[in-house]
Amino acid sequence: GKGKWTEFDQRDLLLTYNALKVLEARYLLKDPDTLRYVETPQMLFRRVARFLARGERKDVEEKFYELMSSLKFVPNTPALMNADTRLGILSAxxxxxxxxxxxxxxxxxxxxxxxxxxxxxxxxxxxxxxxxxxxxxxxxxxxxxxxxxxxxxxxxxxxxxxxxxxxxxxxxxxxxxxxxxxxxxxxxxxxxxxxxxxxxxxxxxxxxxxxxxxxxxxxxxxxxxxxxxxxxxxxxxxxxxxxxxxxxxxxxxxxxxxxxxxxxxxxxxxxxxxxxxxxxxxxxxxxxxxxxxxxxxxxxxxxxxxxxxxxxxxxxxxxxxxxxxxxxxxxxxxxxxNPCAEEPLLPWESCNLGSINLEKFVVDGKIDWDGIAEAVKYAVRFLDNVVDANRYPLKQIEEATKRTRKVGLGVMGLARALVRLGVQYDSIDGLYISYQLAKFIYYNAMLASIELAKEKGSFPAYDPTLYKDVWENARDFQEILKVAGLGGQPSEQVRKMAAKAESLDFSVLKELRLKYGLRNATVVSVAPTGTISIIAGTSSAIEPLFALAFVRNVAVGKFIEIDPLFLEYLKKYEMDDPEVIKKIAESGTVSDQPFVPKTIRRLFRTAHEVDPIYHLLHQACWQQWNDSGVSKTINLRSDEPEDVVWNVYVTAWRLGIKGITVYRDRSKSKQVIYFGIKE
Ligand code: ADP
Missing domain, CATH: 3.20.70.20 (Anaerobic Ribonucleotide-triphosphate Reductase Large Chain)
Structure with missing residues (x-):
């Protein structure tokens, strides 16, 4: 009916221009003969929701649809592309x-x-x-x-x-x-x-x-x-x-x-x-x-x-x-x-991923913890259903995957969520938020998997006594700082903000697990969210912001593309003047622009301004409360010396990180994103 289409149109308005372009180029289904699109973005989300909620109550499908169409949760690319199509792989x-x-x-x-x-x-x-x-x-x-x-x-x-x-x-x-x-x-x-x-x-x-x-x-x-x-x-x-x-x-x-x-x-x-x-x-x-x-x-x-x-x-x-x-x-x-190292897997195992968009859970400058808990619950259910809905390309893969039912719920939009909270990425407060978010999401993902076990049974290879609760050896926040040679405490304000996560009692979780079982051998994982973060219109995974504004060359001329959140802030300070924006676009950053207010300079720190140790520490924070891995690129400025890489690699080991990658700006001729002006 007409009412329905109006609803669809409204939801489509959440999609950015770049999201639409990506969806159009790769995700929306086309008629193979005429090559005409046969679905809109909302129809895509509906297709995926319906396919993954087969055999569930109707409200589960609505919940899945709601989470995706509001861009609060997006599953990995193969699930979006292949759900209910001839191709059967839904895992990444x-x-x-x-x-x-x-x-x-x-x-x-x-x-x-x-x-x-x-x-x-x-x-x-x-x-x-x-x-x-x-x-x-x-x-x-x-x-x-x-x-x-x-x-x-x-x-x-x-x-x-x-x-x-x-x-x-x-x-x-x-x-x-x-x-x-x-x-x-x-x-x-x-x-x-x-x-x-x-x-x-x-x-x-x-x-x-x-x-x-x-x-x-x-x-x-x-x-x-x-x-x-x-x-x-x-x-x-x-x-x-x-x-x-x-x-x-x-x-x-x-x-x-x-x-x-x-x-x-x-x-x-x-x-x-x-x-x-x-x-x-x-x-x-x-x-x-x-x-x-x-x-x-x-x-x-x-x-x-x-x-x-x-x-x-x-x-x-x-x-x-x-x-x-x-x-x-x-x-x-x-x-x-797997390729980006967020999934350490046994031979023939596969894992499907999906990510919560943290930016959507900052409401009035506060973290909506209950909203996250609710999203995590349904996201885990969604990912668990993927294990059964998958059509596996080989028998060995099907057997290995169904034996452990590993799923990986991750995040995107951390950097933007921090901006909206008024917290600097490269600060003790920023790290503390990461640490507590990771903990909260892991806790709730485990809880969801336990509830699923109660309802549908544990994963076949589950052994209540041999299964290892990896949270038992999660490093303490202060311990992590110490390894990196940093001191300091999170501010009172940020501790208050994170009180809900701080007070979680994991021993309760263990009791529940022993009582009811566990549906998935792993529940969380931080994927790079390379494409799905574009669809969700947010910053990727746990990475800092990349460029605030840049010049894009297209056939008909040069355009300045500006981060909308950044523009919001410029407006707030009445600085959204074309000349100012042009100047910022030339370098892509504001830290070296003395005319920009301090708050903006503090909040909008881009990947190369963030000291490598803070990159690493965010990764370490997320790794503590995680039963798989964390994908993160330690982005370095092109003038960083080799020692920095040495330090990053050795410190990563000391921090209990599972896998580490660096990328020094301009070290390769083909690079996907450049800072500042792109020629
Ligand atoms: P997306 O945002 O497209 O869902 P991610 O960037 O989060 O994907 O990557 C998640 C995982 O998906 C990667 O670790 C890798 O296993 C797989 N993946 C990503 N890009 C590709 C690609 N081009 N080809 C095959 N697999 C990919």
Whole structure:
């Protein structure tokens, strides 16, 4: 009826011009024959809501629709694009194992994985791989009496294939390539996207070196660190430095009885011969002839840092932290993550994401905690439904995903929410808000998942005693500041603002979990929200603002594009004068404009004005209350020296961050967003 369309039109008015452009280019369904649009944005949200609420009460569909159309919650791209269409993937994140064989009966040889990747990319998913099991360059290949070409050369095949398979004709695939630091080809890997190669090779990969606590300690001490040929060793756990059985990472708290229990249930097949210390493992590798040499850990880190400074790659994955804080650790060891590292996953697992738009939950300069709680509750329900609504491209993926039912509820719009709260991003107060928001969202997401378990059952691999509550070892706020060498307390005003989160009692949550179970092995994750934040018209994930105003060159001339929130503030101070705006657009920032009022300069700090340590600390705050990972780019100014990257990488480890990436402005020729004037 007409009334309905009026409602639709009203909701469409929430969409920004850029949101409409993105929706039009990639998301709105078209008739395949005429190429005419067959839906409006509201019809898209309705399609997604209806599809994900199948089998639920009618009010659930309304709730889903309401959350999306008000831009309070937006699911990841594949869910928006593919819900109720011929393409079946609704998840963004996949991890595919790669064994050291061309093909295997289990379907996890190199070319089996390549095929899996192609199918996933075709439908809009991103894939992560650990290439460490591949024998090093120059090693023998028995079947052909030839020599192996090593992980990096195989990665190139994955890269080219990604180029060719454009996702449903809409976007190109994204990959994460990981190599563990003990691999003999690690130096090749570190250099794979640097120097002359940086704009040429592996363009569809983010790459990360997987490092261990032991390695990081040796970086400090400058000790040698062994390289191991994975083909030659009988200890197939692939991590030589902390081998203590498969349970190395739980040394302190896994008791003999848990080991026995595990064995009884065959949850983890235990091979007694694998229970060795680090030194024993190394001795074994030496006798096997598997140790190909030693590198100085500090020198290797220097190379990693140099390369990351030069091109942004490689990042680091802190494998021990990842596994220490993996709630279903008893299912195996995590070796890899999805492309942006917010999802550490077991082989063949996938995860679907969605994000709450924090900006929408600032009402009259205050945080609407109840509104967030309500949104989280339905968002988790939505994401849990995605697990069943997905049409999985491969049997293994379906099995692994349904066993744990991992979902990742994240956030976007943090920076803008802080502006609206009058809190500076790079301040103790800003960090404190991050910390408490993360805690509150995690708490409520867990609660929602417990309630779902009560209603629909726990995830199949749920074990009430073995499941690890990762909040139990969340670092205290002051502790985080201390690691970074910062002192200070949040202001009274901000503490009052966050009182609702401060007072949460997680032990209650544990009681409920033990009583009713848990629907999802993980519940939260901070994704980059690269596109969905554009749809929602807000700042991406937990990143600071990027540019306040910039000049965009289009065919018919130059336009100044200005952040609407910033414009609001300029108006408030009667500064929305075209000349002023033009001046600001030239640099993209206001910190160096003495004529701009201090409040504006304080609130509108952009990514490059924010000191790297504050970037890192926001990431650390969100990582504490999180059972997956946090995607964050530590954006550096182009004139930052290499030491800064070193500090960021080492401090990230000390802060208990799971994965870290830097990007220095203008370090690559192709860069998506520039500050200031774009020519
Ligand atoms: P979006 O905003 O489009 O939902 P994000 O930027 O939050 O996506 O990214 C979330 C995850 O989606 C990434 O970590 C990755 O796994 C996947 N992803 C993102 N961009 C791509 C891409 N171009 N191709 C394939 N997967 C992608």
């Amino acid at each position: 994140c996949f991890v595919i194992p790669v064994r050291d064989s061309m093909v295997t009966p289990q379907g996890d040889g190199i070319f089996d994985s390549l095929r899996a990747m192609a199918v996933i990319h075709q439908q809009g998913g991103g894939t992560g791989f650990d290439f460490s099991e591949l024998r090093p360059k120059g090693d023998v290949v028995a079947s052909t009496a030839g020599v192996a070409s090593g992980p990096v050369s195989f990665m190139r095949i994955f890269d080219v294939s990604t180029d060719v398979v454009k996702q449903g004709g809409k976007r190109r695939g994204a990959n994460m390539g990981i190599l563990h630091v003990w691999h003999p080809d690690v130096e090749d890997f570190i250099r794979a996207k640097t120097g002359e190669l940086k704009d040429a090779q592996l363009q569809n990969f983010n790459i990360s070196v997987a490092v261990y606590d032991e390695f990081m300690r040796k970086v400090d001490s400058g000790e040698p660190f062994p390289l191991v040929n994975p083909r030659k060793t009988r200890i197939k756990d692939w991590d030589y430095y902390v081998v203590r059985a498969r349970n190395y990472m739980w040394e302190e708290w896994v008791q003999e009885e848990i080991l026995r229990e595990l064995e009884e249930r065959e949850a983890v097949p235990l091979d007694e011969s694998r229970i060795v210390t680090v030194d024993e493992a190394l001795a074994i590798a030496e006798t096997e002839g598997a140790v190909t040499g030693y590198v100085n850990a500090r020198e290797l880190m220097t190379k990693i840092v140099k390369s990351a400074w030069d091109s942004g790659d490689p990042g680091l994955i802190f494998v021990d932290e990842v596994n220490r804080r993996h709630p279903v650790w008893y299912l195996g060891k995590i070796q890899a993550t």
